[in-house]
Amino acid sequence: MEAAIDIRYALDTFYFLICAALVMWMAAGFTMLEAGLVRARNTVEILTKNVALFAIACLMYLIFGYTLMYPEAGVNSVWPGIGFLPGADHTVEAVMASEGETYYSGAADFMFQMVFVATAMSIVSGAVAERMKMWSFLAFAVVMTGFIYPLQGYWSWGEGFLDGLGYSDYAGSGIVHLAGAAAALAGVLLLGPRRGRFGPDGKINAIPGANLPLATLGMFVLWMGWFGFNGGSELKVSDIESANNVARVFVNTNLAASGGLVGALIIARLIFGKADLTMALNGALAGLVSITADPLSPGHGLAAVIGLIGGVLVVLSIIGLDRLKIDDPVGAISVHGVCGIFGVLAVLASNDEATLLAQLTGIGVIFGFVFVSSIAVWLALKSTMGLRVDEEAEYEGLDMAECGMEAYPEFVSSRSG
Known part of the structure; x- marks a missing residue:
């Protein structure tokens, strides 16, 4: 029996x-997708933001986030002997038992x-x-990953009050994606659109991305990574039922992505008269x-x-946000917000235990x-550090203004991208 537990563990x-x-x-x-959908003169800055936010998210979740989201596990497990951080008696290195006979390392x-949590923060970057x-x-990433995301995550996955109401969100259409989109929307509303995005006569001016092959690669990397995102949320694979569940999750994840791409491609063709790669992505x-979900x-x-x-x-949402003059360069609010809401509601189509009241x-x-x-944090940052670069920096490009280098120095000047 002990040997079997060891193997399962x-x-x-x-x-x-x-x-x-x-x-x-x-x-x-996310990094490649965003780098492909922004202009050449902003590439280094978007790359820097993405690598930095990932590191910040990991550190903030270590110090604060995990104990806020999962108080039963506790950060004392990571910082043993620090009394002001709440936590359980066991350490993360010890065997962690969850849901009956599920055993894995804490x-x-x-x-x-x-x-x-890094995924949730990445959503904000592109918007x-x-x-x-x-x-x-x-600075916003520090607060988002250390406090805002873990607090709302606790209410569902940490067995908080949303879990008690019966809210169902298997891998986070709402908890991760809608949360990231809500933070992004708050920032975008305070920030305003890019200069030249919307004309004074109400005209919507397209601002093409600099590297669509890179954006396409980013989409496929995300598609691949999503098998871990959804598949890992089964939490185990060591028995027949859970192994079958993981296989089903992988297949459904792949089919949903395929359906989404085809649906966007078709509706874009009907609306624009041409196949739109960015809409397909x-x-x-x-x-x-x-x-x-x-x-x-x-x-x-x-x-x-x-x-x-x-x-x-997502196509209809991107068009709608443009008409509202809400500028989202990569479509993150539509992808993760609108479709996050839809995903949470779509649970009702197949899960008899989910209720409309709990999902809403x-x-x-x-x-x-x-x-x-997020509005509160963005406002605090606006009044202290400021949110938006000046007009000259935006025109010249954030690569030089914020990072002092160009992504493609041998091929194109940042000011022409």
Whole structure:
């Protein structure tokens, strides 16, 4: 019996860590996607923001976030002997038992949850691109990853009041993606659009990204990483039922992405008369976000339909936000916000235990708390550090203004990108 437990412990811990590595790889996907969708003169700055936010997220989750989100596990496990940080008696290096007979390393659980918070923060980066001060963004990342995200995460995954109401969100359409989009929306509303994005006559001026091959690579990296994001949320793989569940989650995740891409491609063709690559890329991500709240319960056909609807919604949302003069260079608010809401509601189509009241409450609480908290932090930063670069820096490009270097110095001047 003890040998069997050892094997299950080792297998589940290894699976957890592999999934954590896949989710960490999503940071590369966000980085490449955003770098491809901004202008050449802002590439170094967006790269710097993404690598820095990942490191900040990991450190803040270590120091504060984990204990706020999972008080039963506790940060004393990471900082033993520090009395002012709440925590349980066990250490993360010890065997962690969860949900009956599930055994895995607490350190593996910590690692998996840590890369999730970085994902939420990555959503904000693209939405505020090309006009926000880098250090103001990083200061917000400290608060978002250390406090805002973990507090709302506790209400659901930490067995807080949303969990008690029956709110169902398997891998985080609301907890991760809607939260990130709410923080992004708050920042974008205070920041305003990029100069030249909207004309005085109401005209919407397109600002093409500098490197669509890079953006496409970023989308595929995210698609791959999402198997860890959703698959790892099963938490174990060491018995027949959980192994079958993981396989089902992988298939549904892939089909939803496929449905989303096709749905976005078709609706874009009907609206614009041409195949729009950027809409197709966001369509795949929209399908992934839409299925994340429940990639286990739906049949394979329903998963593809959920993804397809998400792909249609993201195109309509991007167009709608443009008409409202809300400037989101990469479509992050539409992908993660609108489709995050849809994904939470789509749970009702296949999970008989989910209720409309609980799902709507979860959406309202997560969006409301994160949006209001983020507005407060953004306003504090605006009154102290400032949020937006000056007009000259925006025209010249944030690469030189914020980082002092160009991404493509041998090929193009930053001022022409």
